[in-house]
Amino acid sequence: MVFASNSFLFIFLPLFLLIYFVLPFRYRSFFIALGSYVFFGWWRIDFLSLILISTVLDYICGREIVKAQTKGLKGRAWLILSMVANLGLLAYFKYFNFGLDSLNALLNIFGQSSIHAWKVVLPIGISFYTFQTMSYSIDIYRKEAEPAQNFTDFMCFVALFPQLIAGPIVRYQTIAEELHSRTHTLDKFSEGSMRFMVGFVKKVMLADTVAPLADMVFGAENPMFIDAWLGVLAYTLQLYFDFSGYSDMAIGLGLMLGFRFPENFNHPYISKSITEFWQRWHISLSTWLRDYLYIPLGGNRKGSGRTYVNLMTVMLLGGLWHGANWTFVLWGAWHGGLLALERLLASQKLWRPLPAFITMPKTLILAMIGWVTFRATDVSAAWKVYRGMLGLNGFGINESIAWQIHGFHISMLVLGLVLVYVAPWWRDYLSKRPIPQQRSWVNIHLFIIPIFVLAILRLSAQNFSPFLYFQF
């Protein structure tokens, strides 16, 4: 089930909230788990078994690690079991097809015939919930978190439907307290409603409207300079509004249920460097990779050469986490290389700080170049777009694309671009005002109501609106 659908908005959510608020508090976490299974099972019931396996296994591993530690042991065997099981599930369901295709390509190069096997269906959300359950076992092993007090709390944590299939990746200790005592107030519910509506509008009005521009260019045979850059800019905004819209909706739904999830985005396109970009984009993933991969690999504590290797390793694996395709590996390598380069330039004092009007567009362009491989179906498709961006197919606009570009697409593209830069300025401006003034400005947020209604009508008119990050 997706948030931007009639079945979620008008059947699942009202029925779920109705029953949730009628139930006494002690049954609510169990009901969240139950509702989350319905939410996930709406896509496929059979893959619910994977969530259940992950839940039971990590609950047991967490408890056994603590038991072993109370006896003076480390509990490493239980941690290894958790890692092997979670990574094994991820490896099979996410990377089996990719591994086989890559092996067959290699065999074909050496004149051998391909190996034929079954195709594995990728269960939605597997990358997210396996990372969550792994972090639970690791945190207990490191004595940074207490194990779940009961199985219901843990079921609720793993299955929590607002963030089950596309994040933010929440760690157990972040919501441990709220799992057994959280407040439900009208103010919190209204704050959550606001976040949910903002996210919905971002997704349906902005991301979905600019999506055809990106699809046209990435599907074109010979995009030219203008349409290639226009299409890549459209994808840059589509991905941001789609994914940050989803995160807003997740955070909003969490607030309605009394949870406060961590923020996942902080205006990434105003970053002045790629290093800063990764502190603002998909924050829950980048902190996960930092805490569970970069730092254990040695981080920056083992000399500069090792730091660069660690950065590259983390970004390559981060790329691969997004999808089983060489395009994601290249995207990870691009970002890993840029992070290492920025670190080198800073350490050697080879780079004087430049003004924001240069560094902000520079970072945006570097991110856009990366998004081409991220979006393309394969490396040759990415190269077609790069050719267009370099002007190798001409500097004009391809006629086969031009006639399909509508005023509405361009208006939403411009509006999206304006919002990317005005929203952080607005937030800063508001936070510096005296509190009474802030409150009077908050009323302007009521404008979200008519825009939300328009977005619901748009969703109904276009029927289906999948999220880009579901594929990861």
Add this chain to the structure above:
Amino acid sequence: MKRTPEYSNKLLDSLLGWFLVLMLIIGLGLALWAVKDYKPNQQDLWQKVLRGGWTSDFDKELNDKIAFRQLAIDSWGALEYGLFGTGRKGVLVGQDGWLFSDEEFQYYPDEALELANKVGYIQEVKDTLAEVGARLVVLVLPAKIQALS
């Protein structure tokens, strides 16, 4: 009275929450009304329930029959046409209010392959109809733009 945190309007502050609750209640009523006659197709029902086919049928029924769907299509169509002079997906607005199907202008990198695919599809439809004793009559019409130019 000047509004301060102490004297803020509680109703205004919680308006978004109340609004969403109202929307969800109205939406639930409309959604249940839309699917009141829905009966799942019994063929391979167990497989469909297990693998999600049943829910996608249900979603389709809900999307098609929800009361404000036509209003949504009409209002967004009117808005886009009024503001930007563009039609719905698949429609191209020409000069003097002439409307065209955008497939007439579609460019395919490999025209021969596209033609082969379409002929293959027609053949598939013809075979399917033949299985139930119906004959497909193919009528080739010129594109509207060709007829008008």
